[in-house]
Amino acid sequence: MKMNNFKMQSKNLHLHYGENHVLKGINLGVRPNEITALIGPSGCGKSTFLKTLNRMNDLIDNVKIEGEVYFDDINIYDSKVDVYLLRKRVGMVFQKPNPFPMSIYDNICYGPKLHGVVKSKFDEIVEKSLKGAALWEETKDRLKKSALSLSGGQQQRLCIARALAINPEVLLMDEPTSALDPISTIKIEDLMSDLRKKYTVVIVTHNMQQAARISDRTAFFLMGDMVEFDETEKIFSMPKDKKTEDYITGRFG
């Protein structure tokens, strides 16, 4: 019983860090089973916006958030919302791979354990999640080894697997490939087109080609405003706004 066909939607969303007005009334709808890319120059508020979608900004001192963010038809900033359950349903992958200092197996099970999944399911979840993140073949013989012994690209795929292990509905990814080499990047990009079948993905990226290759829709942010939001093809072939055109053709930023 959805009000509209958005999986997540921000309505007139403003965010201040102290005096700094970082998001200036963002209206953006994320459609289910699509990849939505957020692009824009450094400091324009992409990460900040992404974090408002699972309330990871709540923890920062001095933050003030106005407006609404809907997940299906729940306003996630409503005081009745269980933030921890929200974060289970809206998972996150960070810019720098951040596996926990424990085994590969325990990394994947961290979320399921937390949310009360029975132990007997763990083996199955580990295999499924690692396969989902295209990491199973490389790690199936060393699941008990420390996750920190993996390469950067493998660590990032492990973090994706860890996020998948709790079956989120939406996956937020903040420049997930910026710390990786081209081969690992391609692996993760390939993965994304699979992810779209089961999840809704919002990804921040500085890489125009990446946005063009993998995303269905692209939003262009500039200094806290969302300048343009459209199908990726349209944004990259015939942007409506001059500023968007300048940015994607590399004339600034």
Added chain:
Amino acid sequence: MNKKFRLFDFFLKSLIWISGIFIFTVLISIIFFVFYKGLPSISWNFLITAPSELDGTIGILPMIINTVYIIVITLVISTPIGIFSAIYLNEYAGKNKLVKIIEFTTETLAGIPSIIYGLFGFAFFVVGLKLGYSILSGALTLTIMILPTIIRTVQEALKTVPNMYREGALGLGATKLHIIRTILVPSSIPGILTAIILSIGRIVGESAALIFTAGLGYSLPSGFFEHVKSTGATLTVQLYQYAIRGESLEIPFAIASILVIIVLIVNIATKVIAKSFNKER
């Protein structure tokens, strides 16, 4: 320029080596000297009897027992309080003025001479709370004395846990408490162990804070729990008493050898434990 730099580099390296060798030599000489003077007087009888005019024995068994009692009681009280305080200060309190004041106070407390803790412990525990000269008064006094060290060491360990672990766990829907239990505390176990060794070192070496609180008792325990309420000197306090009598230095050195052995064992054991923890991760 380059040549000058290399000369300077060589000079620095030599300096580091010389200081290293110097410290090592001093340490080995002290240990060797203490053992040389002390080990010959250590006999089985010395280890398993109490000092007694009647039997003509001068053993140190009661002091070994007292030392163990005081170490265990002090650590049992101070380690949990220290860990909880450090977690509170680091993870919950934020950066307000009160926390700054608490941090400043802990730092100052860590530098206060131990005799002052002894006087306070005497006034508060021995007289005020009517605990008398007892192992319990001594242990409570030492608890206050070592708490700042434990808090600071654990806090340092918590500070080295990268923030991205906290973020990662929050992103999976973990509560703060869950993150503390599953990530922060396990990652700071080496720091917690360091805090424990430092504390054992201070407890074993302490005399001033104990003379007025745990007293000078040297009888064997009459019961496992009763002993907590009776007076008892630790090895170091006993060493101090023998040494100021100035009759002979044989017994003080014998006790000193035992103290050195205890400290070495504690250090090595903690290193081994810390290593096995690190291997697991």
